[in-house]
Amino acid sequence: MSQNGEQKSLIMIFGATGDLANRKLFPSLYRLFRKGLLSDRFAVIGVARRPLTNEQFQENVKKSVVEAGENAGGIAEFASHFYYHSHDVTDSASYAALKGMAKELDNHYGLGGNRIFYLAMAPEFFGPIALHLKSDGLTDVQGFKRLVIEKPFGHDLESAIELNEQIRTAFSEDEVYRIDHYLGKQMVQNIEVIRFANALFEPLWNNRYISNIQVTSSETLGVEERGRYYETSGALRDMVQNHMLQMVALLAMEPPIKLTTDEIRSEKIRVFRSLRTIEGEEVSNYFVRGQYGAGTLDGKEVPSYRDEPNVDKNSNTETYVAGKLMIDNQRWAGVPFYIRTGKRLGAKSTKIIVQFKDVPMNLYYQPNKPLNPNLLVIHIQPEEGITLHLNAKKAGQGMDATEVKLSFANNAINEMNTPEAYELLLYDCMRGDATNFAHWDEVALSWSFVDKISDAWESTKDESFPNYEPGSRGPAAADELLSKDGFFWWRVRDLKVERC
Numbered sequence: 001m002s003q004n005g006e007q008k009s010l011i012m013i014f015g016a017t018g019d020l021a022n023r024k025l026f027p028s029l030y031r032l033f034r035k036g037l038l039s040d041r042f043a044v045i046g047v048a049r050r051p052l053t054n055e056q057f058q059e060n061v062k063k064s065v066v067e068a069g070e071n072a073g074g075i076a077e078f079a080s081h082f083y084y085h086s087h088d089v090t091d092s093a094s095y096a097a098l099k100g101m102a103k104e105l106d107n108h109y110g111l112g113g114n115r116i117f118y119l120a121m122a123p124e125f126f127g128p129i130a131l132h133l134k135s136d137g138l139t140d141v142q143g144f145k146r147l148v149i150e151k152p153f154g155h156d157l158e159s160a161i162e163l164n165e166q167i168r169t170a171f172s173e174d175e176v177y178r179i180d181h182y183l184g185k186q187m188v189q190n191i192e193v194i195r196f197a198n199a200l201f202e203p204l205w206n207n208r209y210i211s212n213i214q215v216t217s218s219e220t221l222g223v224e225e226r227g228r229y230y231e232t233s234g235a236l237r238d239m240v241q242n243h244m245l246q247m248v249a250l251l252a253m254e255p256p257i258k259l260t261t262d263e264i265r266s267e268k269i270r271v272f273r274s275l276r277t278i279e280g281e282e283v284s285n286y287f288v289r290g291q292y293g294a295g296t297l298d299g300k301e302v303p304s305y306r307d308e309p310n311v312d313k314n315s316n317t318e319t320y321v322a323g324k325l326m327i328d329n330q331r332w333a334g335v336p337f338y339i340r341t342g343k344r345l346g347a348k349s350t351k352i353i354v355q356f357k358d359v360p361m362n363l364y365y366q367p368n369k370p371l372n373p374n375l376l377v378i379h380i381q382p383e384e385g386i387t388l389h390l391n392a393k394k395a396g397q398g399m400d401a402t403e404v405k406l407s408f409a410n411n412a413i414n415e416m417n418t419p420e421a422y423e424l425l426l427y428d429c430m431r432g433d434a435t436n437f438a439h440w441d442e443v444a445l446s447w448s449f450v451d452k453i454s455d456a457w458e459s460t461k462d463e464s465f466p467n468y469e470p471g472s473r474g475p476a477a478a479d480e481l482l483s484k485d486g487f488f489w490w491r492v493r494d495l496k497v498e499r500c
């Protein structure tokens with residue numbers, strides 16, 4: 001890295017003609033380039049099977065940048081750093097040519113042998129590619145070598161272990177960057193800062209003052225073209241095993257002694273180790289699953305999950321999960337962390353709500369008008385910011401209490417569009433900062449938690465499927481999950497919070 005933060009490396013993107021590369025990776029690299037964070041000393045080799053010339057590939061890169069809505073200044077210069085290698089990753093013979101090309105570009109741009117291998121391909125290729133990179137000498141470099149690997153990292157614990165063993169023959173743990181794109185979201189990264197930089201919150205962040213925490217990530221989109229993958233995954237593996245559990249870990253971890261990758265990771269790992277195991281018959285007391293039927297969303301007819309392409313007409317795959325997690329340690333004993341996520345719901349929205357306990361004696365109580373609990377709402381998307389809900393005196397005579405809200409919106413404070421998650425994560429990888437990537441122990445522990453739930457679900461067909469309508473809040477059982485504990489889901493719309 002140069003003194004002004006510019007990076008130099010050769011980035012090989014496997015799956016360079018695919019959706020992820022075009023929609024996320026090229027526009028993110030372009031934004032880094034525009035900000036001056038990629039020096040002239042970078043080159044990208046795109047790898048995929050279809051035949052393309054370098055010029056055709058560069059045109060694709062330019063198009064994807066423009067389609068991402070970027071101001072395309074300097075785009076020709078940016079795209080000139082992109083090269084293409086047509087190569088079937090299962091064909092051992094073509095790695096030698098890739099190695100030659102990498103060496104040439106390394107010399108041409110003076111990249112010091114720094115290499116990033118980004119696997120933006122279907123997961124069955126991850127292991128074989130890693131093995132070839134080593135056996136064909138692409139990882140024999142003078143500089144650093146890093147492997148960026150997309151989700152899903154395995155299908156369950158067993159397959160994740162197998163994949164990990166394959167990639168670890170070529171890369172050490174600290175060279176592996178397992179992407180969880182939620183960890184690149186600004187407000188997810190902000191959880192730590194809100195907690196540990198505010199005297200107001202840290203002393204209250206425990207079971208004496210917090211009654212429950214709710215993490216919601218809802219989507220309006222259905223499964224659409226991803227049926228083949230989703231049928232083997234479902235919402236539990238697709239969202240809970242990674243994004244939802246990562247957010248819970250950040251909310252629940254102890255303050256790290258230093259803000260280093262190892263210290264933060266080890267605190268998160270301790271949270272995963274404290275998660276109460278839920279298995280067998282207990283699963284239905286803690287978890288609820290749902291699957292969307294056909295209906296209307298935003299005035300458009302949408303098919304049921306079972307009618308999506310490549311989905312079994314009798315599919316038992318869940319498109320919705322709500323769950324209650326208990327973290328059995330001194331800080332969190334007795335505090336439920338409720339999570340819910342699903343497709344084809346009423347809003348695209350990710351929020352965290354921390355509900356504080358009621359004051360011990362309510363002096364302002366009026367019949368039928370209890371005080372609102374204090375809430376801290378972390379708006380992750382589409383809005384980015386926090387709101388704190390307090391009680392204050394209503395203007396006028398008397399001492400009636402009313403709810404007031406202190407808000408801050410991230411983009412309003414910084415007066416800029418916040419960077420896209422992939423932009424931050426790519427830059428972290430170039431700098432060698434793995435804090436916002438999942439360590440193997442986190443992956444293994446989260447699979448071992450999730451596997452027990454999927455075992456229970458796979459052994460019983462849910463006869464109620466489909467059990468929620470498009471545009472709804474999900475199945476009714478998700479409300480019961482909280483009401484039996486005396487709680488309810490909070491609904492956040494346009495920064496307003498109300499009871500569901």
Ligand SMILES: NC(=O)C1=CN([C@@H]2O[C@H](COP(=O)(O)OP(=O)(O)OC[C@H]3O[C@@H](n4cnc5c(N)ncnc54)[C@H](OP(=O)(O)O)[C@@H]3O)[C@@H](O)[C@H]2O)C=CC1
Nearest residue numbers: 015016017018019020048049050088089120121122150151
């Ligand atoms: N798309 C997204 O938003 C997200 C994707 N992911 C993950 O990222 C990965 C890629 O997803 P996505 O981009 O959507 O997938 P796509 O199906 O759009 O792209 C797959 C890519 O792999 C290439 N490919 C397929 N087989 C071979 C082969 N044998 N040798 C060389 N190249 C091959 C294809 O090109 P060609 O046909 O020319 O060979 C294409 O470039 C997956 O693991 C996915 O789960 C994760 C989060 C979000």
Ligand SMILES: O=C1O[C@H](COP(=O)(O)O)[C@@H](O)[C@H](O)[C@H]1O
Nearest residue numbers: 151181217219238239243350381
């Ligand atoms: O990883 C995934 O995340 C997306 C949701 O991401 P977001 O940033 O739009 O909230 C989800 O649609 C997809 O199924 C899953 O694989």
